[in-house]
Amino acid sequence: MIIDIGFIGYFLLLLGLMNCLFLLTPKFVTGLNISNSILLSASRLHFPILFISFICLVITFIGEDYSLDYVAKNSNSNLPLIYKISAAWAGHEGSMLLWCVVSSFWMLLASKYSSDLPETLRTNFLTIMGVLNLGFLLFVVATSNPFARNLSVPIDGGDLNPLLQDFGLIIHPPMLYMGYVGLSVVFSFAVACCFEKEFKKEWAQWLRPWVLASWAFLTLGISLGSWWAYYELGWGGWWFWDPVENASFMPWLMATALIHSVIASGEKGMFKSWTILLSIFTFSLSLLGTFLVRSGILISVHSFASDPSRGIFILLMLLMLIGGGLAAYTMNSKKFIDDNEVKIFSKEGFFLLNNILLVTATFTILLGTMYPLILDILGLEKISVGVPYYNAVFIPLMIPLILLVGYVPILLSRISKNKQMFQLLIIFLTSLVLSLLFSINSILYFIGFFSAVWIIMNIFFDLFLYTKNLVRLKSRMGMYFAHFGLAIFILGASISENTKIEKELVLSIGETTSIGSFDYTLNKLEEQKSVNYDAIIASVLVSKNDSFVAEIKPEKRLYHSSESAMTEAGIFAKLDRDLYVSLGNMIDDNKWSLRVYDKPFIRFIWIGTIFMIIGSILSIRLRKKFNE
Amino acid sequence: MNKNTFILTAIVGLMCLFLFKGLYNDPKKIQSPLIGKQFPQFKLNDLYLEIPLDNTSFIDKKTIVNVWASWCLECEREHSHLVKLSRNDDFDLVGINYKDQKDDAIGWLGMRGNPYRIIISDQSGDLALDLGVYGVPETYIIDENQTILFKHIGPINNTIIENDMMPLLVKNK
Amino acid sequence: MKNVILLLFLISPLNAYSSDTDNQYKELIEELRCMVCQNQNLAESEAPLAVDMKQKIREMLEAGKDKNEIKQFLSERYSSYILYEPPINKQNFILWFAPFIFIIVLSFVLLRRYIK
Incomplete structure (x- = not known):
């Protein structure tokens, strides 16, 4: 290879690190007129640098450059092109680089749309964003460099986890990151306001679209994740209260609370100090979520590779950011004086109730996620906190909230x-x-x-x-x-x-069984070879009162490179009903176990989230x- | 510093401390609730002789109880260690043959040597369930009164034998 | 206060009933953890241990045991880690009751500060 793309990518990464230092100029070189313009240019330059670096990573994946350890571990030559590209952010290192790219993108936007803000506020705000970007990038370079070289170059790569070879995965992480990191804008602005010792109505109005945008991305990300789990895991569930899901749900709930309180701050100058505090905690929870996912300290269906040094790095950042943010808040919280008083029976009074319920709900989920870990560390009996707990505690909190809505x-x-x-x-x-x-x-x-x-x-x-x-x-x-x-x-x-109706059953070929108001016939099984896997595809005919309704084709796939078997559910989806079949094991030559789910109106779950996004x-x- | 924020900071600090400790914690390690309890009651047959065995079949010595099966690949890895342990007269070694065919199990031992004094044949897996078995192999140590002292999931190796098992087996002899 | 009462009301086991064995079986296998999986309940799992446990649960239900007896049976052998619904005991007191305390404290702090 004449041009070493991996090298260019790494070089740009280091250049980005240098650029971050320029972001801190106004803090070191004060009283100089150009220091602010240096900050502004650097804040806009950061995104192109990191984006091109990320493109380089994608190119190394397409070009099958297995001299890069990360490429070798997450891709192989048999992978379809689209998954080669998406593999660039499927593993830890690449996804952290993506995080940095997203973060620099938000900084670009923040820098562009902040010209109306007072100068010192803007400078502090962008500098804090710069510190965050520096931290993230340092994390990538120091502990998770995707451009690290292999000592010996393998002939072919490992594999991308088959679970992740899917459309849902291609867009789920970028969307989720847009949401997580978008909240860093909110955090930085809130801390900058602490330094100003004021949170004016106009500033709250300026902040509002950023909260809404982050919230919309979080909603999209979570919704995609849930949809992905629904059709990919083969259990027909759409939410499992899994620690990793909780990690994304907590900032979402907090951001929902924030959307409401920031309106009150923007329209009437109320809840100033509370909105600031909420902003700080919302982003802290995003970071905590990342920590929980990336450090591997929790047992979850998403098993990410873990490495204590990475965990320590994120933990230190978490401590510094929450600590720093809270310190800035504590020193100034008394200075935020509301313009108006709140009446309980008013929009703002309702917002307050809304916030109390949402924050309590977040606390509950945090408690449920952390409690087993705390018991374990204290050497007490280990427990599981699952669906029954959350149903018992979370749902009752939501009922009054929904009635308020x-x-x-x-x-x-x-x-x-x-x-x-x-x-x-x-x-x-x-x-x-x-x-x-x-x-x-x-x-x-x-x-x-x-x-x-x-x-x-x-x-x-x-x-x-x-x-x-x-x-x-x-x-x-x-x-x-x-x-x-x-x-x-x-x-x-x-x-x-x-x-819903859920049935596990065994059918031999040609046999019919009726579940709910439908009859299911196992029609035939076919084998099919694809580029990187072999599949057994069942054909299940569904009929109602002897008239044909649908043919559902659940699959079982055996991926070549990892020898792992995957279940690919077959779903017949209509607006008002999903018929969901997943193929189990072969019992004998022409007998197969199947899981059949009949789920009325399940589509409404995701349609609802689309409306929420349109709303924002x-x-x-x-x-x-x-x-x- | 006002009181509320002090409390907040304390909570955040405490949480970070826990998360830090959590980093060095193996989330998959689960202490068996059976440690310190009696070995469960059972009435099963001997693998070779098909004569009934029960709790009285244990002798008045500390005993290693090993759960294994001929279909289990990991069992192969720990087998030589078990053979070595069986040469020590300070303690007894009993096998539980888990969900296996009699002929397969006997054939498997025939090829590799039988380290066990007796083998309890648990084809239904009921005894294993009472023991809280996850899968094979698993190893338990019980004392003279059939109190469970130790449990290990997965194949045993030298480190586990030296560090965890031996101190329990040869202590206050 | 309304919320707290609602919470109190709903925390008490809502779905304690179910008449026939089949329903009980379904509920049980959804509330029990597959011990050898990452994070799946017995219903979702096809792991050998999970299959055995499901078999055992069915047998026990058919022998007339009720849900709580089965849960106790399994948690005595596999620790309370197997229960997705943590038992309300001394150790888990904070887990179950901290949300109450939290909402009361938070309401108190916020309402006192903002509502005149």
Whole structure:
């Protein structure tokens, strides 16, 4: 090879590290006019440097440069091109580099859109972002360099974990990282405000779109992850309360709380100190999540390679950032004085309740995730904290929150108290009747169904009857979409969880069995060879009352390079129902074990998250115009 | 420094301390609840003679109880260690043959030598379940009163024998 | 306060009932951990130990044992690590009750500070 791409990539990585030092210029070279412009240029230069470095890594994967240890371990020549590319961020080193790239991207945006801010605030803000970028990049270079060389070059690479050879994986981590790291903008800004000893309304308004954007990416990332687990793991579940899932869910919940409190800070100058504190903790939880995932100290379905030195590095960063952030906050928290007082029966009062519930929910998940570890370290009996715990603690916290969500449109409507009460009563009764008609088999099902209908009815009532004011409607559109999405999600989750049918069975070829209202026939099994795996594909015919409904083709794959068998579920998906078949083991020559799941309305779970994302985008776009 | 933030900082610091300790902690290691408890009651047959065995079949010595099967590859790795241990008269060595075919098990031992004084044949896996067995091989040490002192999951090796097992086996003889 | 009461109400075992063996079996295998897997319950797992355990659970249910007896049977042998629902005991007291304390303290601090 004439040009050594791996070398260029590594060189750029080191150049990026140098560039980070320029970001600190205003702190070392004070009183110099150019120091701020150095900071600005460096903050914009960082992204191109790291992005090209990352492209170099991708090229080494495409070019099968096995002299790089990371490439050799995560790819091989038989891998389809698309997975060769995505393998660049499938392993630890590459994904950490991706993290840095994403972080530099956010810094570029922050640098670009911060020109309205006062000079010192902007300088401090960008410098803190610079420190974060320096920390992340130092972590990559010192402990997880993707461009590290092999001592001896293997002829072919290892393999990309077959679980990860999938479309979901290609976009899940980048989206999740966009969310995690987007919160670093929020963190840096909050700490910079601490130095200013003030959190003005305009600043909160400036901060709001960043929170919303990070939140939208987190939502997308988590939703993709859940969708991926649903069709890839073959168990038909969509959320497992797995430590790694919790790690992404905690910042999401906190960011949700933050979205609301930052509105109050921006519109009325309330909750200033609380919003700042929340911002600091939200990003801290993102980092904690990364630590938990990357250090391998928790047992989880996602088994990442672990290395104590990496863990120590992230832990030190965590300690410095949370410590530094909290110290800056503590020294100045008394200086944040709210412009207005809060009445409990108002939008802001509701935000406060919303925040209390969401933060408690986050705490609960944190406790559940950390508790086994703490017991273990203290030498007590080791326990597992799983679904039953979270159901018992998390769901009760969400119920009052969801009822509040439904009530918001009435709260905001400017109609008379009597009319409000009347409307409330009508909506309450219709929701009650509807829920009683559809969901009678358990309390939890009823509560879920009722709260979803309650939110939707309230939104529609408000849309069609009272909001004639177009400007006001525009400013609320985002909220309505997001809350509607939440309702759709709840509807999907409660219907599918409470009316699903799950069966494990053994069928011989040609045999038919009926499950729920459908008949399933194991039609035939075929073998198929693909580039990097051999597959056995079953054909299961589904019919209802003797008329054909669908052919479902679950697969079992044996990947060549790692000799690992993978189950690829077959899903017949319609808006109102998923029929899900996954192929188990061969019992004898023409008998196979199968898992059949019938999951009504499970699609609504992911459709709901799409609405939430649309809601946050509308919120960023429309509210901005409304302000102008 | 106000009180609330002091508490917050204390919690954060404490958490970091735990996370740090957690880094050097093996999350997969789980202490068996059976340590210090009696060896479970059983009534099963001897692998060779097919005569009934029960708790009275243990003799008045410390005993190594090894769970194995002929289909288990890892058992192969620890077998020579067991043979070596069987030459020591200070303690007894009993096997539990787990979910195996009689002929396979006897053939397997015939090729490699039988280190066990007696072998309890547990084809249903019930005794193994009572012992909290995860898979084969597993090794237990019980004392003269059939109290379980030690459990190891996976094949044993020299380090485990020297550091963990021997002190229990030859202590206060 | 409403939340706290709701929490109290719901923490008490909600799904304690189920009539027939099949349902009990399903609930049980979802609440028990596969000891040899990364993080799967028995229902999801096809590992040999998980298959054996499922068999045993079925036998015990058919012999008339109830859910709690089976859970106790297994946790005596495999430690409470096998239970995805941690038992409420001295050791797990904080786990189960800290959320209450947290929400009360947080409400107190925030409401007192902001609501006039």
